[in-house]
Amino acid sequence: MPTVAALHQVHKRYRAHPALQGVDLTLNRGEVLALLGPNGAGKTTLVKILSGLLRPDRGRAELFGRDPGDHRARRLLGMTPQETGFPPTLRVREVIELVQAHYENPLPLSPLLARLGLDRLAGRSTAALSGGEKRKLAVLLAFAGNPKLALLDEPTTGLDVESRRALWREIRAFRDRGGTVLLTTHYLEEAEALADRVVILHRGRVLAEGSVAEIRAMVGVKKVRFTSPHPPSLPGFEAIRENGTRVTVYTSDADALVRMLVTNGHPFSNLEITPVSLEEAFLKLTQEKT
Amino acid sequence: MRLVGIHLKAELLALFRVPGFLIPSIGFPPLFFIMFAAPNAANTQVANQLTASFMTFAVFTVVFFQFGVNTAQERENPWYTYLKTLPAPPLTRTLALLATGLLFAALAALAVALTGALSTPLEINAGTWARLSLALLLGAVPMGLLGVSLAYLFSPKAALPVANLIYLPLSFLGGLWMPPEILPRWAQSISVTLPTRHWAELVWAAVRDRPWPQTSLLFLALYTLAFAALAGWAWRRARPE
Numbered sequence: 001m002p003t004v005a006a007l008h009q010v011h012k013r014y015r016a017h018p019a020l021q022g023v024d025l026t027l028n029r030g031e032v033l034a035l036l037g038p039n040g041a042g043k044t045t046l047v048k049i050l051s052g053l054l055r056p057d058r059g060r061a062e063l064f065g066r067d068p069g070d071h072r073a074r075r076l077l078g079m080t081p082q083e084t085g086f087p088p089t090l091r092v093r094e095v096i097e098l099v100q101a102h103y104e105n106p107l108p109l110s111p112l113l114a115r116l117g118l119d120r121l122a123g124r125s126t127a128a129l130s131g132g133e134k135r136k137l138a139v140l141l142a143f144a145g146n147p148k149l150a151l152l153d154e155p156t157t158g159l160d161v162e163s164r165r166a167l168w169r170e171i172r173a174f175r176d177r178g179g180t181v182l183l184t185t186h187y188l189e190e191a192e193a194l195a196d197r198v199v200i201l202h203r204g205r206v207l208a209e210g211s212v213a214e215i216r217a218m219v220g221v222k223k224v225r226f227t228s229p230h231p232p233s234l235p236g237f238e239a240i241r242e243n244g245t246r247v248t249v250y251t252s253d254a255d256a257l258v259r260m261l262v263t264n265g266h267p268f269s270n271l272e273i274t275p276v277s278l279e280e281a282f283l284k285l286t287q288e289k290t
Numbered sequence: 291m292r293l294v295g296i297h298l299k300a301e302l303l304a305l306f307r308v309p310g311f312l313i314p315s316i317g318f319p320p321l322f323f324i325m326f327a328a329p330n331a332a333n334t335q336v337a338n339q340l341t342a343s344f345m346t347f348a349v350f351t352v353v354f355f356q357f358g359v360n361t362a363q364e365r366e367n368p369w370y371t372y373l374k375t376l377p378a379p380p381l382t383r384t385l386a387l388l389a390t391g392l393l394f395a396a397l398a399a400l401a402v403a404l405t406g407a408l409s410t411p412l413e414i415n416a417g418t419w420a421r422l423s424l425a426l427l428l429g430a431v432p433m434g435l436l437g438v439s440l441a442y443l444f445s446p447k448a449a450l451p452v453a454n455l456i457y458l459p460l461s462f463l464g465g466l467w468m469p470p471e472i473l474p475r476w477a478q479s480i481s482v483t484l485p486t487r488h489w490a491e492l493v494w495a496a497v498r499d500r501p502w503p504q505t506s507l508l509f510l511a512l513y514t515l516a517f518a519a520l521a522g523w524a525w526r527r528a529r530p531e
Contacts, residue, residue, distance in 0.1 A: 051375040052374075052375060053371065053374060053375060071377045071378055071379055071380065072377070073377075074375065074376065074377040075377040077375070077377070079372070079375050081368065081369060081372035082368040082371075082372070084368060085367055085368030085369035085370075085371075085372065086369055087300070087304055087369050089303065089304040089307040089308055090300065090303065090304060094300065094303065098296060098297075098300050099376060101292075101293060101296045102293065102376040102377050102378055103377070
């Protein structure tokens with residue numbers, strides 16, 4: 001599949017703080033790639049490098065075969081602005097037309113506004129928009145120039161369910177027209193709904209990469225906790241941590257673990273099985289990798 | 291070039307929709323002129339000099355703040371960061387901002403000229419207007435560059451007070467509010483070293499139909515080079531990477 005954009009061993013640091021530490025990433029045409037990671041993982045830095053706002057300290061970034069800092073590389077790139085910063089003196093239509101003027105073949109405006117439910121707001125000043133409306137306008141701007149690659153930074157954070165579905169529809173339709181999407185998100189659900197491929201970024205490194213199913217299996221671990229008077233022997237299970245008599249096991253197969261405890265006749269009490277949060281899954285993955 | 295026009299339009303729309311910015315920048319110089327200059331403009335020669343001085347003051351106000359404070363605020367604003375990701379050649383926005391500043395400065399100067407024509411025995415012929423405009427432009431360049439330097443040297447919050455701290459003495463001591471001959475002696479000795487003074491000298495020579503004083507041309511050229519170097523250095527220093 002043809003490559004739309006790529007990072008090769010990209011390093012970037014801000015003063016003493018390393019933001020990216022040797023990241024490799026490839027975006028293939030027609031895919032939706034979700035970039036997941038906790039705050040401070042380096043997602044924003046990665047997006048800034050791909051859009052030419054920052055240069056890597058080491059390594060190389062490539063956008064449609066050129067340096068992203070070259071404006072010609074960005075002719076087919078669309079991107080969401082931070083929704084906090086729209087010029088308050090301009091109207092919604094003026095903002096969209098300003099952005100569209102930069103592209104050779106922009107999308108017709110009215111249907112686009114209608115699809116995102118912004119048609120009645122076109123004449124309104126951006127200062128008068130609600131948070132959700134600003135978020136929708138931000139996503140609309142990413143698509144307005146009819147790009148081949150859209151970088152969507154947390155496109156649906158803080159939106160109600162209906163608006164979120166409308167944006168998801170728009171993103172899928174873009175992909176179906178042959179568009180490529182890189183989206184950053186906090187929501188695993190969003191990645192599951194949209195992404196063909198998921199990359200998990202943690203502390204400036206790619207921690208895991210794979211299809212949604214593969215990632216779900218990786219982060220689909222359960223946390224099993226119980227109290228036991230002596231350390232249990234559980235062949236095949238790892239990451240057993242004891243805290244006094246309390247035992248914690250992270251496992252993707254909680255059923256097998258419990259079966260083993262019972263068949264071995266190992267004494268236990270206060271059994272708890274809980275799904276781990278995304279945060280915990282990240283932590284677990286990091287501990288394994290370092 | 292088409293993109294420059296589009297950015298220019300957006301900038302102008304933004305400016306004209308904020309009366310809090312427009313009214314002081316365009317309105318104050320004519321107001322000061324009416325209060326302090328017009329009563330002293332007894333004959334055409336004085337009227338011409340005072341009008342030209344206040345036109346210089348008006349242009350100074352616009353280019354200094356337009357480029358100084360405005361650039362500082364742009365640096366903070368995520369929208370302008372976003373505009374940098376759009377596929378436009380690198381100088382597009384700079385050119386649009388420059389054009390906005392020049393248009394706006396011309397408007398401010400015109401407001402003073404009209405006020406002078408209505409309230410004093412002002413008499414300036416077409417050829418002199420052309421030389422006056424050129425003189426105004428020559429000084430606008432270094433003062434705009436000084437504004438840009440301040441924007442990059444100071445944080446966006448500090449840029450405005452610092453700009454005011456420089457702008458008021460430069461206007462007063464440069465002789466833009468009153469002829470330098472009536473300034474106190476200590477002020478006169480500072481005045482002859484200031485860029486605003488040498489700018490004003492060119493402007494006065496234009497309205498008196500005299501040749502431009504060589505010293506002032508030289509001073510202004512040196513200030514232009516110095517402020518360009520300062521702005522370049524400050525810009526490089528302020529870049530995030």
